[in-house]
Amino acid sequence: MVTGIKDIAHAFEAAAVMRLLPARPRLLGLGEPTHGEDTLLDLRNDLFRRLVEQEGYRTIAIESDCMMGLVVDDYVTSGTGSLDEAMQQGFSHGWGTSAANRELVGWMRAYNDGRPASERLRFAGFDGPLEITAAASPRQALTALHGYLSARVETDLLPCAAETLDRLLGTDDRWTDPAAMTDPARSVGQSAEAARLRLLADDLVALLDAQTPHLVTASSPEEWDRARLYGRTAIGLLRYHHWMADASPARMTRLVGLRDQMMAHNLLALAARGPAFVHAHNSHLQREKSATRMGGTLLEWWSAGALVSARLGREYAFLATAVGTIRHRGVDTPPPDTVEGLLYTLPDGHRVIDTRRLATVLGGTRPAHRVSPWFGYSAFDPAHLDDCDGIVFVKDLPQG
Structure with missing residues (x-):
């Protein structure tokens, strides 16, 4: 079996990745099983550079706030x-x-210097403005959308004045109270003001759609792409806050x-713009349902x-x-009957790794699911072998 695995393992480079796919996808996702390891981000950066140079990719999207990412894109x-400031x-x-993220941003800026707009690289965050401890106020997205529309359409078409939004939003700390993540009663997401804001956000996005022929000219x-991002984000945040208040x-x-x-x-909007390379946790990019336990409760949702x-x-890959190992986190040599253990040879x-050919090498046997001793590392689920177009295997992650 070891010999067979060697035959389906290829150098980690753009050409080898593309040979696994029937055609160049509009979105090429590279997942990671843990966050905060620059070794994985260095590999991401190297693959993106090769995709730019060899395959015509011009956008990278990462698991970061979509609104904050505009600062990096401008830079x-x-x-x-x-x-x-960008960092x-x-x-x-x-x-x-x-x-590694700093190196990526610096390289992208150097690459773009002196190039025409059509050839420049673009950066995007595709996560919502959400943190583990809080969700952002919808103020930035709502007011940016209102400002965009008020500068381009007749005032009487707007569903409200900017002052109305400001009054309904109130102070931002009402929305960002960390206690609301665990106590629905602390959330303002189902207040009368929030309900009114959801209707106004819907009306603003409807106006954006209705005025498309005029606005695109x-x-x-x-500006048009960003206006639609503001609309998606405002509606998504208000919906998120609504359910934060649900008990x-x-x-x-x-x-x-x-x-x-x-x-x-956000990813579908990027796909409409051209081929994009996407990087995030495996659980966000996989084709199967995602699952996690919070407080002993199993949560399942579509990624x-x-x-x-x-x-x-x-057109999605x-x-x-x-x-294999993250020894500084207590993740040692994987058991030989797991996917990681087989690849560790x-x-x-x-x-x-070509996962289609890996199934042939395995001969119908299903490897065991590795049990991670560290909560921050998600072992590869062998039930997802048919879910991915390939596996990038990193044998050892050094500390630092």
Whole structure:
């Protein structure tokens, strides 16, 4: 079996990835089984560079706040601000402190310098403005959408004045109270003001749609794309806050599902713009349902990858990443009967595996599901072998 696995393991490079796929996908997703490891991000960066140079990809999207990501996109496309500002203001989840993310942003800015707009690389966050401890106020997205429309359509077509939005929104700390994540009674998401804001957001997006013929000529493509992002984000955030205030047993299932739904909507918008390379946790990009336990309760929901795949079919591709050891986290040599254990026999540090041929090598046997001793690492689920187009295997993750 070891010999057979060596035959289906290839160098981790763009050409080898593309040979696994029937055609160049509009969205190519690369998952990771854990966050915060720059070794994995370095591999991501290297693959993106090769996809740019060899396959014509121009956009990278990562699991970070879609609104904050606009700061990074402005920097890499036009040099707005500084690299330090882009890293501090353009990433959520603490990703801005990553050396690998800094290297990516710096390389993209250098690549774009002096190039025409049609050839420039683009950066996008595709997560909602959500953190583990809080959800953002809908203020930024709502007011940006209102401002875009008020500058381009007749005032009497607008459903409200900017002052009305400001009054209904109130202070932002009403929306971002960390206690609301565990106590629905602390959320303002089902208040009378929030209900009114949901209707106004819907009306603003409806106006955006109704005025499309005019707006696409009265705006640059960039302004139009961002206006639609503001609309998606405003509606998604208000819906998320609504369910934060829900006290039913389905509350957390709805919230995790809504997050991936916001991700999917952003990815589909990027796919319409051209081929994009996407990086996030495996659980967000896989084609199967995702699952996790919170407080002893099993939550299951359709991932962003599943939602996007249902729409794009073969124009969506997904590579899962599996890791052998993360010794500084207590994840030691994998058992030999797991997917990671089988791949750990490979001599190289990182390879891309043809999962269709791997099934043949396995001869109908199903490997065991590895049990991770560390909550931050999600082992590869062998039930998902048919779900992904390939596996990127990284033998050992060094500390640092």
